[in-house]
Amino acid sequence: MAKNNENYVPLTVNTLPERLGSIDAIVSRLGSDTSKWKSSEIGDGNLNMVFILTSAKGSVIVKQALPYVRLVGDSWPLPLKRAFFEYHALIRQEERDPGSVPEVYHFDEDQAIIVMEFLSPHTILRNSLMAGKKVTGLAKTLGLFCARTLFRGSDLSMDTRERKADVALFVDNAELCDITETLIFSDPYFDAQRNHHTPQLDNIVAQLRNDIDLKVEAQHLKAKFCNNGETMLHGDLHTGSVMVTDSEAKIIDPEFVLYGPMGFDIGMLLANFWMAYFAQPGHASAKGERAEYQNWILDVVEGIWKEFLVEFSRLWREERTGILYEKSLFEDQNHALASEQALAHRLNNIWDDTLGFAGVEIIRRTLSLAHIAENEMIADEELRADCETRGLKLARQLVVNKSKMNSMASVNDLVRVIAFSCFKEKNS
Amino acid sequence: MAKNNENYVPLTVNTLPERLGSIDAIVSRLGSDTSKWKSSEIGDGNLNMVFILTSAKGSVIVKQALPYVRLVGDSWPLPLKRAFFEYHALIRQEERDPGSVPEVYHFDEDQAIIVMEFLSPHTILRNSLMAGKKVTGLAKTLGLFCARTLFRGSDLSMDTRERKADVALFVDNAELCDITETLIFSDPYFDAQRNHHTPQLDNIVAQLRNDIDLKVEAQHLKAKFCNNGETMLHGDLHTGSVMVTDSEAKIIDPEFVLYGPMGFDIGMLLANFWMAYFAQPGHASAKGERAEYQNWILDVVEGIWKEFLVEFSRLWREERTGILYEKSLFEDQNHALASEQALAHRLNNIWDDTLGFAGVEIIRRTLSLAHIAENEMIADEELRADCETRGLKLARQLVVNKSKMNSMASVNDLVRVIAFSCFKEKNS
Numbered sequence: 010m011a012k013n014n015e016n017y018v019p020l021t022v023n024t025l026p027e028r029l030g031s032i033d034a035i036v037s038r039l040g041s042d043t044s045k046w047k048s049s050e051i052g053d054g055n056l057n058m059v060f061i062l063t064s065a066k067g068s069v070i071v072k073q074a075l076p077y078v079r080l081v082g083d084s085w086p087l088p089l090k091r092a093f094f095e096y097h098a099l100i101r102q103e104e105r106d107p108g109s110v111p112e113v114y115h116f117d118e119d120q121a122i123i124v125m126e127f128l129s130p131h132t133i134l135r136n137s138l139m140a141g142k143k144v145t146g147l148a149k150t151l152g153l154f155c156a157r158t159l160f161r162g163s164d165l166s167m168d169t170r171e172r173k174a175d176v177a178l179f180v181d182n183a184e185l186c187d188i189t190e191t192l193i194f195s196d197p198y199f200d201a202q203r204n205h206h207t208p209q210l211d212n213i214v215a216q217l218r219n220d221i222d223l224k225v226e227a228q229h230l231k232a233k234f235c236n237n238g239e240t241m242l243h244g245d246l247h248t249g250s251v252m253v254t255d256s257e258a259k260i261i262d263p264e265f266v267l268y269g270p271m272g273f274d275i276g277m278l279l280a281n282f283w284m285a286y287f288a289q290p291g292h293a294s295a296k297g298e299r300a301e302y303q304n305w306i307l308d309v310v311e312g313i314w315k316e317f318l319v320e321f322s323r324l325w326r327e328e329r330t331g332i333l334y335e336k337s338l339f340e341d342q343n344h345a346l347a348s349e350q351a352l353a354h355r356l357n358n359i360w361d362d363t364l365g366f367a368g369v370e371i372i373r374r375t376l377s378l379a380h381i382a383e384n385e386m387i388a389d390e391e392l393r394a395d396c397e398t399r400g401l402k403l404a405r406q407l408v409v410n411k412s413k414m415n416s417m418a419s420v421n422d423l424v425r426v427i428a429f430s431c432f433k434e435k436n437s
Numbered sequence: 438m439a440k441n442n443e444n445y446v447p448l449t450v451n452t453l454p455e456r457l458g459s460i461d462a463i464v465s466r467l468g469s470d471t472s473k474w475k476s477s478e479i480g481d482g483n484l485n486m487v488f489i490l491t492s493a494k495g496s497v498i499v500k501q502a503l504p505y506v507r508l509v510g511d512s513w514p515l516p517l518k519r520a521f522f523e524y525h526a527l528i529r530q531e532e533r534d535p536g537s538v539p540e541v542y543h544f545d546e547d548q549a550i551i552v553m554e555f556l557s558p559h560t561i562l563r564n565s566l567m568a569g570k571k572v573t574g575l576a577k578t579l580g581l582f583c584a585r586t587l588f589r590g591s592d593l594s595m596d597t598r599e600r601k602a603d604v605a606l607f608v609d610n611a612e613l614c615d616i617t618e619t620l621i622f623s624d625p626y627f628d629a630q631r632n633h634h635t636p637q638l639d640n641i642v643a644q645l646r647n648d649i650d651l652k653v654e655a656q657h658l659k660a661k662f663c664n665n666g667e668t669m670l671h672g673d674l675h676t677g678s679v680m681v682t683d684s685e686a687k688i689i690d691p692e693f694v695l696y697g698p699m700g701f702d703i704g705m706l707l708a709n710f711w712m713a714y715f716a717q718p719g720h721a722s723a724k725g726e727r728a729e730y731q732n733w734i735l736d737v738v739e740g741i742w743k744e745f746l747v748e749f750s751r752l753w754r755e756e757r758t759g760i761l762y763e764k765s766l767f768e769d770q771n772h773a774l775a776s777e778q779a780l781a782h783r784l785n786n787i788w789d790d791t792l793g794f795a796g797v798e799i800i801r802r803t804l805s806l807a808h809i810a811e812n813e814m815i816a817d818e819e820l821r822a823d824c825e826t827r828g829l830k831l832a833r834q835l836v837v838n839k840s841k842m843n844s845m846a847s848v849n850d851l852v853r854v855i856a857f858s859c860f861k862e863k864n865s
Binding site: 177183 | 608627665762
């Protein structure tokens with residue numbers, strides 16, 4: 010594990026002014042009179058400390074890594090270097106999809122501190138999905154973010170020496186990778202210590218853990234995640250890593266950054282929309298009240314995939330400057346059609362991976378350590394189990410039959426069928 | 438590019454005793470009286486200086502990297518650090534398949550020098566194949582080497598933090614990777630400057646460069662080579678990287694080491710056997726004289742694949758200690774069958790990749806910069822073109838139809854059919 014700096018000291022609300030009062034990037038935004046600064050700790054994630062620091066002049070976010078997993082405590086140590094990886098991911102994402110992430114004002118590697126733009130009046134997308142709030146342009150922002158960061162972080166676009174240097178840089182993010190490798194790909198498939206699930210799911214959980222085809226495919230997906238370093242991924246692109254207003258979305262928290270397969274980010278993202286869809290009955294004030302909102306969620310899913318396809322294809326045709334599928338072999342030889350053929354194959358692979366990774370994400374969010382708020386907030390266990398069961402039914406189809414599904418519209422059809430099916434008998 | 442050390446000085450036959458006379462690992466083998474040492478430069482490869490250093494007491498090989506490609510000269514600079522990568526590959530290969538590579542006695546990183554075991558009376562396998570000489574146990578040694586190094590260098594076996602550290606270490610071998618990426622995967626598919634081919638091949642070369650399916654598949658294979666870092670590869674495992682007696686084989690020269698897809702090493706190896714097969718008529722003293730030897734070559738091909746399968750499967754069942762396909766999810770859950778299912782899938786993937794990489798290797802050895810001696814030594818251009826054409830016919834089938842071929846016996850059948858077909862009309 011990377012060694013933590015000996016001079017590292019965690020920030021507190023009281024020490025913020027003293028410790029950050031001489032940083033130009035902050036002073037220029039808040040003013041130099043630190044007695045006028047106000048701060049509060051708002052970290053609601055699982056890993057880090059997050060402060061809002063404000064003055065009459067402005068505000069910034071101060072994010073500091075802790076030397077352990079906040080959710081669990083110091084029994085689970087985690088290197089501070091994750092702030093370094095997050096910083097390097099943020100500046101690359103900003104370069105590859107300008108405006109998609111908070112602006113970084115300052116980075117202190119020794120103290121594992123990133124000072125960045127305070128997004129206001131943004132809220133976490135996951136909360137907004139629970140509340141039934143729509144976000145104009147959401148699919149477009151997320152689809153473009155995926156297309157641009159995935160394409161531009163790969164050998165389709167980058168100078169390969171730079172990409173190789175980035176592979177070496179990010180492959181050291183081993184401890185956060187280990188969390189994904191373990192919690193997403195392994196724990197759900199056996200009776201691991203950190204697992205928990207809603208008791209009513211016992212039967213379906215047992216079924217899934219005895220489902221050899223599912224288990225084998227999930228492990229193939231793990232192998233892809235571990236070894237197929239196609240591009241720089243966000244690595245944790247769920248709806249808790251997106252902040253929204255009613256018309257804007259920004260992507261945050263890329264400390265799980267790694268070089269991995271293109272379908273992983275999109276798959277995790279879509280999975281969280283589908284889970285939010287199935288959870289709606291748990292947040293409706295009356296039966297059917299969320300029906301129209303559920304359709305909106307599925308429209309967002311289709312929209313993300315469509316925007317991704319269109320933008321990825323545009324980048325393929327216009328910005329393919331890397332060592333893969335070189336224009337010198339295709340367009341320059343009057344073989345633009347070969348380039349289109351290769352694009353179709355690659356998109357087909359990304360499609361399979363997307364559905365597969367979506368499936369394992371749903372399963373781990375229901376069986377493994379970290380569940381989603383949309384389900385956890387449903388107090389009625391029977392109702393929660395019902396929402397979760399539908400997600401699991403979808404997930405199994407996605408993982409095992411990903412290569413046989415041919416459009417996002419048909420996947421969404423399946424989602425609707427599952428939402429309106431009765432699984433009661435079989436699970437009791 | 439990695440910076441070369443300023444104190445680096447190339448060795449010469451005259452300076453060897455002075456410069457190496459105080460190295461324990463050499464003195465202990467040759468004695469301390471350097472006036473009794475004899476040396477000669479025997480480097481016949483494309484990149485490096487290789488000396489044999491002998492005394493009455495013993496002998497060693499001294500291999501030193503040059504700061505450029507020896508074959509081309511100082512117009513093509515190449516970092517000395519490749520000696521560092523070769524050294525690290527050699528010690529890992531020795532650990533993973535003991536006895537398969539020359540013993541390393543000493544490594545000097547600054548001077549890019551590896552001192553190692555002098556293999557005697559070994560000759561290069563490629564020359565032995567031209568001469569029609571058999572090697573007892575060849576398939577077994579090569580099949581085991583592939584299975585053991587590929588399995589034990591991967592996340593199927595290694596501690597993943599060690600594997601990730603090795604990924605970071607070897608991904609810096611970018612310049613040698615670039616040679617492979619360019620000469621194997623790109624140059625053959627357009628009219629690149631360094632290309633050359635036997636003039637009689639003009640028609641088939643034009644056909645191949647217009648063959649969209651071939652070109653697209655070759656680029657998919659390049660993408661796998663660049664991004665799918667499954668294991669530590671030798672990276673240049675052709676028959677010029679194997680030294681043999683009539684009953685022993687050792688693998689040398691792993692400076693092209695990289696993390697890449699498992700099928701690459703085996704594919705390149707098999708390709709060179711198939712090319713040697715097609716080249717036999719160019720080295721026979723009478724028509725049909727080499728028929729039995731050709732059958733031996735194909736037996737070696739089948740043997741390598743079989744040994745690989747058996748040993749890889751044994752390692753899968755007995756040494757699967759990495760983070761992929763964990764026993765805790767399979768055998769420990771009474772699901773050994775799931776483990777076998779996963780193994781079959783993985784072997785199927787390696788099979789496809791093996792045939793694909795074999796195909797692109799044959800094509801590049803016929804169209805790109807570095808040809809094989811078996812063909813280059815055939816003075817009769819018509820005959821050489823005939824041998825090469827048969828290789829290209831096979832190659833195209835392997836690359837485009839790899840997923841539809843189901844056994845090495847049937848691939849070898851195809852090889853025989855191609856060997857006895859008449860392609861004359863169509864190429865003239």
